[in-house]
Amino acid sequence: MNKSFYEQNRQKLLQMVKALHKLGYGKTRVIPSIAPIGLALRFY
Known part of the structure; x- marks a missing residue:
């Protein structure tokens, strides 16, 4: 199965x-978080 x-x-x-x-x-x-468009990754 191909990854997205x-x-x-x-x-x-x-x-x-x-x-x-x-x-x-x-x-x-x-840091993974939930955004209105789906999963978001934030960098600190």
Whole structure:
């Protein structure tokens, strides 16, 4: 089964944050939340 466009990008986004953690940006966070248009990811 093929993954949707959003599902693929969400995985890439989480991998990017993992890479940032390895580079020393350990306080970078991804926080999932509910938005009127659906699931939203916020970065802090």
